[in-house]
Amino acid sequence: MRKSSIKSQRIVGVIHELTMGGAERMMVNILNHFLSNGDEVHLIIFKNIGTLKGLLDPSIAVHDLEAISIKKGISKCLKEIYKIEPNSVFTGIGHLNIAIAPFIPLMKQLLPETQWISRETNIVSLQNQEEKYPKLFDSLYRKVYKNFDVIIAQSEDMKRDLEIHYPKTSSKIVLINNPIDISKIEELADEPIDNRVEDNQISLISVGTLRKRKRHDLLLKAFSLLPINYTLMIVGSGAEENNLKALSRELNINSRIHFEGHQTNPYPYMKSANLSLLTSEHEGFPNVLLEANAVGTPIVAFACKGGVTEIIQEGINGFSVENGDVYALAKTIVKAVEFGFEESIIRDSVYRRYSKTTIMKKYENIFYQREVDYV
Secondary structure: OOOOOOOOOEEEEEEOOOOOOHHHHHHHHHHHHHHHOOOEEEEEEOOOOOHHHHHOOOOOEEEEOOOOOHHHHHHHHHHHHHHHOOOEEEEOOHHHHHHHHHHHHHHHHHOOOOEEEEEOOOOHHHHHOOOOOHHHHHHHHHHHHHHOOEEEEOOHHHHHHHHHHOHHHHHHEEEOOOOEOHHHHHHHHOOOOOOOOOOOOEEEEEEOOOOHHHOHHHHHHHHOOOOOOEEEEEEOOOOOHHHHHHHHHHOOOHHHEEEEEOOOOOHHHHHHOOEEEEOOOEOOOOHHHHHHHHOOOOEEEEOOEOOHHHHOOEOOOEEEEOOOOHHHHHHHHHHHHHHOOOHHHHHHHHHHHHEHHHHHHHHHHHHOOOOOOOO
16 A cells, blocks of 8 residues: 555545535545545445535545445445455444444455544444444444554544443544534625524524434523523424424423524524534534634533533633533523633634644545554
C-alpha cells in the first residue's frame, strides 16, 4: 500500500442509506473531501435513498446494492469491495460496522493491502442496551470488532467506553472529533425563515430527532418553570412528537412552544435563538451543539456521556448541567440568557477545535497511513 503518497488512493465508503443523520452526513463529507484531494472514491450503499444524496459529489462512483436490509446485502457488499480493490474501506455507523467485522479476516486474505476503518457513532455499551438483542450485540463487539485496523471514536467518553467494555479494541482506537463546515453553516444560516418570536421574548431552541433518548420531556418540564416571556422552538420529528405535544398541553405551555418539524436547514432557526438546548441521556458527539456555536448561539446541555463536557467551555460558549436535573436546567437557562456571551468568542471556540480543515487532516493521517503518534 502507498504509505507516503497522499494522492491516487482508492477509497471505499460503505453506508446503509443517505437519510438525514449525523453518520450519513459524515460519510458524505469525508468522501467529498478525499475526492477533492484527487483520490478515486467509491460509495457502496445498501439502498440508494435519502435527502443527503444531493450533497454527494457526482464524481463519486456509487454502487447501489438494492438490498432490503444489511443482512440481505452483506455478501453483495463484500463482492463489490473485492472488485474495487481499495486501499481503504471506511464504514461509518455501528450496526453496519459490526455486520462487516466478522468477514474482515477473510477479506484480508483476498485483499492483503486493504486497510479497514470504522467510525463509531455512539457510546457502544449504552447503545447496545437499546438493540433488540443486546447480549448478541455486546458479544459481537467483544469478539469481532477488533478485526478493524482502525476504530475512530468521536469523543473521550466513547473511547473510554470501548476500552473498558471491549478491551480487545483498545490498540485500534483513534480519537477524532466531528468536523463542521463553518463557512457553509454561516451561509445557510442567512436563509430567511418565518420567525414568530417577538422582540420582547427570549427564544430557546432544541434541534434533534424526537425520540425517548433525547429526553425532550425533561426539557418541557424545565421550560414550564421559566417566565412567560420565554418561547421554545423544537426542530425535528420522530416517534415522540405526539407525546410531547400532549405533555406541553398538560403543562399548559403549548402556546409558547413551536413544533417546527423536520428542517433540512435548521441553521436560520439556531441563529435566531438566544440559546440552544440539549437534554439527551447520552450522545455520540453532538454536532448540534457545534452548529449552534458556529452561528454564535450559546448552548446549555445536560452533562451526559458523549462529548458534551468536551464541547462546552463553561462561560465561553455555554454551560453544562447535571444530567437529568430539571430544576438546575431551568436555573441555568436563565443564567445563560443573562450572562452576556460574545458571539465572536463563541464562534472562535468551535473554529479552533472543530473546523473542517483541522479535523480532516486527522482523517488524512488515517487514510494515508501517515506516521502520527495519536494520544
